[in-house]
Amino acid sequence: MTLVSEIAISVLLVIGGVFGLVGSYGLLKLPDTMSRLHAPTKASTLGIGGVLLASILHFALIEQKYTVEEILVTIFLFITAPISTHFLAKAWLHRNARPEDLPETGTDCGWIGYDLAEPKEAEGTESD
Amino acid sequence: MITYAFWFANACFGGGLLCNLLQFIRARDVIDRVQAFDTMVINAIALLILFGTMNATGHYFEASLLFAMVGFVSTVAFCKFLLRGDIIE
Numbered sequence: 001m002t003l004v005s006e007i008a009i010s011v012l013l014v015i016g017g018v019f020g021l022v023g024s025y026g027l028l029k030l031p032d033t034m035s036r037l038h039a040p041t042k043a044s045t046l047g048i049g050g051v052l053l054a055s056i057l058h059f060a061l062i063e064q065k066y067t068v069e070e071i072l073v074t075i076f077l078f079i080t081a082p083i084s085t086h087f088l089a090k091a092w093l094h095r096n097a098r099p100e101d102l103p104e105t106g107t108d109c110g111w112i113g114y115d116l117a118e119p120k121e122a123e124g125t126e127s128d
Numbered sequence: 129m130i131t132y133a134f135w136f137a138n139a140c141f142g143g144g145l146l147c148n149l150l151q152f153i154r155a156r157d158v159i160d161r162v163q164a165f166d167t168m169v170i171n172a173i174a175l176l177i178l179f180g181t182m183n184a185t186g187h188y189f190e191a192s193l194l195f196a197m198v199g200f201v202s203t204v205a206f207c208k209f210l211l212r213g214d215i216i217e
Contacts, residue, residue, distance in 0.1 A: 006129055010129055010130050010133035011133075013137040016137060016174070017140030020174055021143055021144050021147075023144065024145070024148050027147065027151050036160070036163065044167060044171070044174075051177055052177060055178075055180070055181040058181050059184075072189075072193060073189065073196060084166055088163055088166075088207055090207065090211060091207040092159045
């Protein structure tokens with residue numbers, strides 16, 4: 001039983017560590033900001049998830065203590081990672097992309113991060 | 129075996145932290161810096177949890193929760209400042 005739990009914890013730790021390293025290396029390796037957005041948020045939350053599962057199993061199976069703080073950290077990270085990525089994308093669009101260069105949204109609303117009036121006026125003046 | 133797994137995970141997240149520091153230094157745009165900082169916070173949380181689990185104490189979970197909250201709030205505040213020029217309007 002101890003060997004099985006040790007194997008499970010070790011596998012979770014190794015998976016979490018590899019995913020964390022891949023996420024951080026992808027942040028270094030990917031070419032531009034918009035493609036860099038997806039590497040750390042996917043892989044680091046998966047890496048953190050593996051480490052937190054290993055921590056829960058370690059405390060429950062080896063130390064015989066049952067803790068809930070890891071679940072709190074997991075839920076908090078899984079909720080906040082997409083929100084911060086969304087904010088980063090919005091800020092990048094606001095600073096670097098002009099409204100003319102963006103593709104059509106297909107709805108009445110313009111792109112997020114710009115005022116509603118601006119893309120309408122730009123479309124009206126160009127009218128190609 | 130479990131000790132080696134712990135040290136392997138520690139080395140992985142430490143290497144990830146170094147990658148983020150390199151990205152933080154060589155980034156050209158402010159957004160890249162904010163993103164590297166956000167990922168640094170995530171790796172630091174993982175290191176804290178690993179340390180707490182290795183030493184079998186629960187004190188580090190509160191610290192990692194605080195880290196998660198402060199990292200999220202600071203990322204959102206940076207992005208809000210870059211978007212609007214003000215954090216709370």
